[in-house]
Amino acid sequence: MPKPYPPEFRRTALDLVVSGRTVVEVAGLLGFIESCLNRWKSRDLVGRGLKRGTTSEASTELVVVRERIRDLKEEVSKAAAAVEQVVAPKARFGLVADLHHDGVRVGPACNVLGVSRSGYYELGQPGAVNEGDSPPMADRPDRRDPRRVEPHLRPTPGPMRF
Secondary structure (H helix, E strand, C coil): CCCCCCHHHHHHHHHHHHCCCCHHHHHHHHCCCHHHHHHHHHHHHHHCCCCCCCCHHHHHHHHHHHHHHHHHHHHHHHHHHHHHHHCCCCCHHHHHHHHHHCCCCHHHHHHHHCCCHHHHHCCCCCCCCCCCCCCCHHHCHHHHCCCCCCHHHCCCCCCCCC
8 A cells, every 4th residue: 555645745735726726736746646636525525514425534433433332342242141141041131121121122131142032021020030840821811802002013924023
Protein backbone atom coordinates (compact mmCIF):
# COMPACT_ATOMS: atom_id res chain seq x y z
CA MET A 1 0.00 0.00 0.00
CA PRO A 2 1.44 3.38 -0.91
CA LYS A 3 2.39 5.81 1.80
CA PRO A 4 -0.40 8.33 2.46
CA TYR A 5 0.14 11.95 1.59
CA PRO A 6 0.47 14.36 4.52
CA PRO A 7 -2.59 16.47 5.43
CA GLU A 8 -0.86 19.72 4.39
CA PHE A 9 -0.28 18.33 0.90
CA ARG A 10 -3.93 17.25 0.62
CA ARG A 11 -5.11 20.67 1.79
CA THR A 12 -2.89 22.39 -0.81
CA ALA A 13 -4.28 20.18 -3.59
CA LEU A 14 -7.88 20.84 -2.48
CA ASP A 15 -7.20 24.60 -2.31
CA LEU A 16 -5.96 24.50 -5.91
CA VAL A 17 -9.20 22.77 -6.98
CA VAL A 18 -11.31 25.28 -5.04
CA SER A 19 -9.40 28.17 -6.66
CA GLY A 20 -10.71 27.09 -10.06
CA ARG A 21 -8.28 24.56 -11.46
CA THR A 22 -9.62 21.22 -12.68
CA VAL A 23 -9.01 17.94 -10.90
CA VAL A 24 -7.13 16.60 -13.94
CA GLU A 25 -4.87 19.66 -14.02
CA VAL A 26 -4.06 19.59 -10.27
CA ALA A 27 -3.44 15.82 -10.28
CA GLY A 28 -1.06 16.13 -13.23
CA LEU A 29 0.71 19.13 -11.67
CA LEU A 30 1.29 17.40 -8.31
CA GLY A 31 1.96 13.93 -9.74
CA PHE A 32 -0.79 11.62 -8.53
CA ILE A 33 -3.91 10.08 -10.05
CA GLU A 34 -7.22 11.92 -10.36
CA SER A 35 -9.25 9.39 -8.39
CA CYS A 36 -7.15 10.12 -5.32
CA LEU A 37 -7.94 13.83 -5.52
CA ASN A 38 -11.62 13.13 -6.19
CA ARG A 39 -11.72 10.97 -3.04
CA TRP A 40 -10.06 13.74 -0.98
CA LYS A 41 -12.52 16.25 -2.40
CA SER A 42 -15.49 14.04 -1.53
CA ARG A 43 -14.22 13.46 2.03
CA ASP A 44 -13.63 17.20 2.43
CA LEU A 45 -17.22 17.97 1.40
CA VAL A 46 -18.55 15.38 3.85
CA GLY A 47 -16.32 16.74 6.62
CA ARG A 48 -17.60 20.27 6.05
CA GLY A 49 -21.21 19.08 6.01
CA LEU A 50 -21.84 19.95 2.36
CA LYS A 51 -22.35 16.33 1.32
CA ARG A 52 -24.03 13.39 3.05
CA GLY A 53 -21.77 10.68 4.38
CA THR A 54 -19.75 9.47 7.33
CA THR A 55 -17.02 11.76 8.59
CA SER A 56 -13.61 10.37 9.49
CA GLU A 57 -14.28 11.03 13.18
CA ALA A 58 -17.51 9.04 13.01
CA SER A 59 -15.74 6.22 11.16
CA THR A 60 -13.07 6.07 13.85
CA GLU A 61 -15.76 6.01 16.53
CA LEU A 62 -17.58 3.19 14.71
CA VAL A 63 -14.41 1.11 14.63
CA VAL A 64 -13.98 1.55 18.40
CA VAL A 65 -17.63 0.68 19.05
CA ARG A 66 -17.47 -2.43 16.84
CA GLU A 67 -14.35 -3.62 18.67
CA ARG A 68 -16.14 -3.13 22.01
CA ILE A 69 -19.17 -5.08 20.75
CA ARG A 70 -16.88 -7.91 19.61
CA ASP A 71 -15.21 -7.99 23.04
CA LEU A 72 -18.57 -8.06 24.81
CA LYS A 73 -19.78 -10.92 22.59
CA GLU A 74 -16.67 -12.89 23.49
CA GLU A 75 -17.32 -12.27 27.20
CA VAL A 76 -20.94 -13.40 26.84
CA SER A 77 -19.81 -16.57 25.04
CA LYS A 78 -17.33 -17.37 27.79
CA ALA A 79 -19.95 -16.75 30.49
CA ALA A 80 -22.48 -18.94 28.66
CA ALA A 81 -19.93 -21.75 28.38
CA ALA A 82 -19.30 -21.51 32.13
CA VAL A 83 -23.06 -21.61 32.83
CA GLU A 84 -23.47 -24.68 30.60
CA GLN A 85 -20.87 -26.55 32.64
CA VAL A 86 -22.41 -25.69 36.02
CA VAL A 87 -26.18 -25.31 35.54
CA ALA A 88 -28.44 -28.14 34.40
CA PRO A 89 -30.41 -27.45 31.20
CA LYS A 90 -33.83 -27.28 32.89
CA ALA A 91 -32.51 -24.96 35.59
CA ARG A 92 -31.38 -22.53 32.88
CA PHE A 93 -35.02 -21.63 32.26
CA GLY A 94 -34.99 -19.95 35.67
CA LEU A 95 -31.98 -17.91 34.53
CA VAL A 96 -33.89 -16.91 31.41
CA ALA A 97 -36.79 -15.75 33.61
CA ASP A 98 -34.40 -13.72 35.78
CA LEU A 99 -32.81 -12.13 32.73
CA HIS A 100 -36.24 -11.38 31.27
CA HIS A 101 -37.24 -9.74 34.55
CA ASP A 102 -34.11 -7.57 34.24
CA GLY A 103 -35.15 -6.42 30.75
CA VAL A 104 -33.37 -8.91 28.47
CA ARG A 105 -35.54 -10.34 25.68
CA VAL A 106 -36.39 -14.02 26.01
CA GLY A 107 -35.09 -15.05 22.56
CA PRO A 108 -31.52 -13.78 22.97
CA ALA A 109 -31.37 -15.06 26.58
CA CYS A 110 -32.41 -18.53 25.42
CA ASN A 111 -29.89 -18.46 22.56
CA VAL A 112 -27.01 -17.50 24.84
CA LEU A 113 -27.91 -20.05 27.53
CA GLY A 114 -28.45 -22.81 24.99
CA VAL A 115 -32.11 -23.56 25.71
CA SER A 116 -35.12 -23.45 23.42
CA ARG A 117 -37.68 -20.66 23.52
CA SER A 118 -40.45 -23.20 23.11
CA GLY A 119 -39.21 -25.09 26.16
CA TYR A 120 -39.20 -21.87 28.13
CA TYR A 121 -42.80 -21.07 27.19
CA GLU A 122 -44.03 -24.66 27.63
CA LEU A 123 -43.27 -24.50 31.33
CA GLY A 124 -46.69 -22.94 31.89
CA GLN A 125 -45.38 -20.09 33.99
CA PRO A 126 -42.28 -18.67 32.29
CA GLY A 127 -39.31 -19.22 34.54
CA ALA A 128 -40.88 -21.88 36.76
CA VAL A 129 -38.90 -25.10 36.57
CA ASN A 130 -40.94 -28.26 36.94
CA GLU A 131 -39.00 -31.18 38.30
CA GLY A 132 -41.44 -33.74 36.89
CA ASP A 133 -43.06 -33.83 33.49
CA SER A 134 -43.74 -30.67 31.57
CA PRO A 135 -47.22 -29.16 32.19
CA PRO A 136 -50.07 -30.47 30.09
CA MET A 137 -50.48 -28.65 26.82
CA ALA A 138 -54.19 -28.17 27.48
CA ASP A 139 -53.32 -25.69 30.24
CA ARG A 140 -52.18 -23.19 27.62
CA PRO A 141 -55.04 -21.20 26.08
CA ASP A 142 -53.53 -21.27 22.59
CA ARG A 143 -53.42 -25.12 22.68
CA ARG A 144 -57.10 -25.66 23.56
CA ASP A 145 -58.85 -24.22 20.55
CA PRO A 146 -56.86 -22.10 18.12
CA ARG A 147 -60.06 -20.46 16.85
CA ARG A 148 -60.69 -18.92 20.30
CA VAL A 149 -57.31 -17.23 20.44
CA GLU A 150 -56.91 -13.76 18.96
CA PRO A 151 -55.28 -13.89 15.50
CA HIS A 152 -52.23 -11.94 16.65
CA LEU A 153 -51.64 -14.49 19.45
CA ARG A 154 -51.76 -17.61 17.28
CA PRO A 155 -48.46 -19.39 16.78
CA THR A 156 -46.93 -18.52 13.42
CA PRO A 157 -45.48 -21.24 11.19
CA GLY A 158 -41.77 -21.22 10.56
CA PRO A 159 -38.82 -19.97 12.61
CA MET A 160 -39.17 -16.88 14.75
CA ARG A 161 -36.83 -14.03 13.93
CA PHE A 162 -35.84 -11.19 16.20
